[in-house]
């Protein structure tokens with residue numbers, strides 16, 4: 001890709017001293033510079049409360065890049081070029097003082113401003129209002145909003161309303177970092193560039209879909225945020241529903257942001273409500289207790305730093321979701337995600353149906369169907385399980401299941417797969433909204449998630465306990481085995 005003058009911008013990084021900025025965003029920007037994807041005129045203005053000057057911020061950036069970028073990838077010439085782009089403004093984001101400095105700082109040139117809000121959502125409204133007051137809310141300026149966008153539909157609407165008073169939808173880039181993962185974008189290529197899959201992608205050929213996002217980490221010192229959220233709001237409402245949409249959506253008219261987002265929205269609207277009997281049968285919530293991971297003892301959720309012993313927040317969710325449309329009628333989507341699982345695995349399993357007439361040995365039925373395993377992380381790639389004849393004169397027509405394997409790093413000789421934030425920052429700078437979530441998507445996702453949370457709260461049932469280092473409560477196994485199916489064991 002070449003970087004032309006249209007890609008130059010003034011990136012205003014609100015919350016520049018926070019964890020996300022220090023750990024992920026500065027690093028992603030450095031890698032973009034290293035890949036020659038930052039225009040020579042692009043400037044980065046850090047904004048936070050700490051009283052620092054430009055030099056102090058440059059030092060913070062260097063210190064964090066030295067910490068988070070492997071030494072072999074930290075090139076001194078690029079590092080110097082990168083920090084030369086940095087400047088800093090100290091401000092309280094809720095006060096207008098400081099915004100005029102920002103406006104003056106960037107007034108001298110005609111580059112668009114990208115305001116990245118790596119801050120709590122409680123200040124999004126103030127930042128937007130203040131940017132507007134100093135004349136920075138016009139097109140082509142854009143804003144980037146970090147998650148979480150509210151804790152339910154109404155709080156999300158409140159945030160979106162405040163932002164919308166000052167910025168138009170085409171200026172707003174809502175982050176779901178899963179959409180920036182290379183392998184997640186690859187779902188679009190897989191489905192719409194391969195007739196082999198495209199032609200089979202419906203209820204005639206697919207038996208069911210599984211989406212697993214298992215994390216090894218616990219709450220990592222984020223108790224005060226996480227306990228108000230839980231795995232449903234933290235992971236299902238955004239990341240898993242976005243994955244489900246990319247798997248289930250109809251082919252978009254083209255690759256434009258709104259064509260893709262229109263199709264994703266239709267899926268969210270077609271999700272069958274989860275209430276009453278359907279909710280109790282088709283959902284499991286869990287909370288981890290002390291256990292072991294990789295042979296090491298780890299604490300339970302209620303023993304984590306800052307824990308409230310009464311908490312009934314879920315750290316694991318399994319769901320059987322159904323999509324009420326022609327393509328997916330009768331095809332369950334099993335979703336599961338949890339913290340403190342045995343390993344970090346994000347994968348999507350497409351289990352194809354068997355052929356209509358079966359002619360092989362009765363004990364080999366389970367081999368005679370295809371399974372597509374899409375590994376999002378780690379070890380990004382795909383495996384298609386296919387049935388072949390077992391080799392050898394003595395085998396007769398015995399079947400054997402074997403993998404057709406595509407490992408992205410090996411196949412494409414990539415030394416590193418770019419982090420999601422690199423892709424997302426680049427797309428914002430290019431002004432492409434395809435990998436960002438539109439307001440109506442966020443709100444339909446909340447509608448579906450809210451009724452599940454409401455149902456759980458009404459039932460008064462506490463989450464089921466599971467030991468850290470296991471795949472979740474046993475009832476999550478029952479949820480799928482009741483249908484005569486099982487979670488993919490290769491996870």
Ligand SMILES: NC(=O)C1=CN([C@@H]2O[C@H](COP(=O)(O)OP(=O)(O)OC[C@H]3O[C@@H](n4cnc5c(N)ncnc54)[C@H](OP(=O)(O)O)[C@@H]3O)[C@@H](O)[C@H]2O)C=CC1
Nearest residue numbers: 015017018019020048049092093094118119120146147148
């Ligand atoms: N950290 C992560 O890995 C992820 C974070 N996010 C989201 O990104 C956002 C930022 O997260 P994170 O970096 O972890 O949070 P931090 O609390 O570490 O950083 C927030 C930053 O915003 C600043 N800030 C907050 N209020 C004000 C204010 N009124 N005036 C000036 N500065 C202010 C803080 O300054 P001060 O320190 O002075 O308060 C700090 O620099 C959150 O919405 C979070 O949910 C999303 C995904 C992952």
Ligand SMILES: O=C1O[C@H](COP(=O)(O)O)[C@@H](O)[C@H](O)[C@H]1O
Nearest residue numbers: 147177215217234235239346377
């Ligand atoms: O948004 C979030 O995502 C992370 C998991 O992201 P991944 O890229 O490491 O899979 C999760 O741990 C965190 O709780 C959540 O807020």
